[in-house]
């Protein structure tokens with residue numbers, strides 16, 4: 001771990017503290033770096049924006065993608081004050097950065113009352129058996145959009 005990487009992580013940890021003390025959300029912060037420069041940052045904004053998806057990583061990914069004017073974080077590094085939850089992990093894989101650095105572990109988060117273990121468990125069980133039941137409806141009708149997508153000639157692949 002070099003000195004610059006420590007500085008970026010300290011910024012993520014600082015954002016976590018600032019966001020928490022401002023009442024914006026939980027103590028989570030994230031910065032996204034490309035070629036040695038911060039191109040996106042965020043802290044947890046769940047309480048401030050009434051947005052359950054406004055985790056630090058998601059806020060930072062949106063900020064970075066807006067600044068890059070692109071939907072991928074190619075060659076970028078993500079510095080997050082805590083190991084990403086399943087939602088943020090998914091968002092990170094969709095955004096495809098080169099590497100992720102995290103400070104605290106998900107066990108540290110669970111000790112502070114932020115336990116996301118149940119989501120990993122929910123992913124493994126059948127949709128209809130989940131705590132929030134998931135029911136397939138109108139599959140045949142919806143499949144038509146996939147057929148159209150497959151034949152669409154001018155699409156941008158992502």
Ligand SMILES: [Zn+2]
Nearest residue numbers: 055085087088
């Ligand atoms: Zn998250």
